[in-house]
Amino acid sequence: MNTALTTEPSTDELCCEPSGRPVLSAVDAQDKARILKALSDPNRLRLLSIVKAGDTGGSCVCDLTEPLDLGQPTVSHHLKILVDAGLLEREKRGTWAYYSLVPGALETASASLLAL
Amino acid sequence: MNTALTTEPSTDELCCEPSGRPVLSAVDAQDKARILKALSDPNRLRLLSIVKAGDTGGSCVCDLTEPLDLGQPTVSHHLKILVDAGLLEREKRGTWAYYSLVPGALETASASLLAL
Numbered sequence: 001m002n003t004a005l006t007t008e009p010s011t012d013e014l015c016c017e018p019s020g021r022p023v024l025s026a027v028d029a030q031d032k033a034r035i036l037k038a039l040s041d042p043n044r045l046r047l048l049s050i051v052k053a054g055d056t057g058g059s060c061v062c063d064l065t066e067p068l069d070l071g072q073p074t075v076s077h078h079l080k081i082l083v084d085a086g087l088l089e090r091e092k093r094g095t096w097a098y099y100s101l102v103p104g105a106l107e108t109a110s111a112s113l114l115a116l
Numbered sequence: 117m118n119t120a121l122t123t124e125p126s127t128d129e130l131c132c133e134p135s136g137r138p139v140l141s142a143v144d145a146q147d148k149a150r151i152l153k154a155l156s157d158p159n160r161l162r163l164l165s166i167v168k169a170g171d172t173g174g175s176c177v178c179d180l181t182e183p184l185d186l187g188q189p190t191v192s193h194h195l196k197i198l199v200d201a202g203l204l205e206r207e208k209r210g211t212w213a214y215y216s217l218v219p220g221a222l223e224t225a226s227a228s229l230l231a232l
Contacts, residue, residue, distance in 0.1 A: 032161055
């Protein structure tokens with residue numbers, strides 16, 4: 001037996017809910033916020049700026065400590081946060097680690113703000 | 117008596133500093149980080165998304181609490197941070213406050229990531 005029942009919700013009674021509007025999901029918001037949190041520190045922004053400006057195969061920590069007037073452990077801490085967020089990539093060469101921008105990562109973060 | 121002394125720093129001796137490269141200043145980094153910090157929370161991103169989607173003259177707090185499943189004091193706290201960062205503007209109408217995007221604010225934040 002094939003009984004078709006159609007029930008339509010009475011949305012007319014809702015007063016405040018912006019039903020049907022496209023809204024950022026909780027999962028997408030977590031993902032975007034995680035990257036923006038990595039970007040929300042002035043020293044990390046300056047590190048990214050220096051790495052971006054020094055497009056010669058990666059920046060060594062020795063390039064990064066002096067302009068920021070920070071100790072190497074502090075710089076390494078900030079660099080790890082940027083690597084974990086997918087903004088920088090790290091390559092070990094001998095004693096030193098070299099850092100470069102992950103291609104497209106800043107562009108993706110930038111676009112995510114326009115697509116809220 | 118007018119004595120002109122010209123002293124030029126000997127930059128040739130520096131080994132690691134990326135001298136002459138354009139690098140984000142400390143002041144600019146503070147300004148950018150302040151706005152990115154306001155954007156670095158998932159609930160605040162979702163609030164902005166809802167306000168952006170509801171382009172009908174501003175969103176009331178009653179539009180904002182239900183989709184996020186947060187209490188009104190928490191939502192008001194997040195809204196204040198977004199207003200203070202220059203991302204939302206607040207207009208009082210009778211009992212309720214209505215929030216709308218500051219024109220161009222998200223675009224400016226987005227562009228700031230590309231201009232590091």
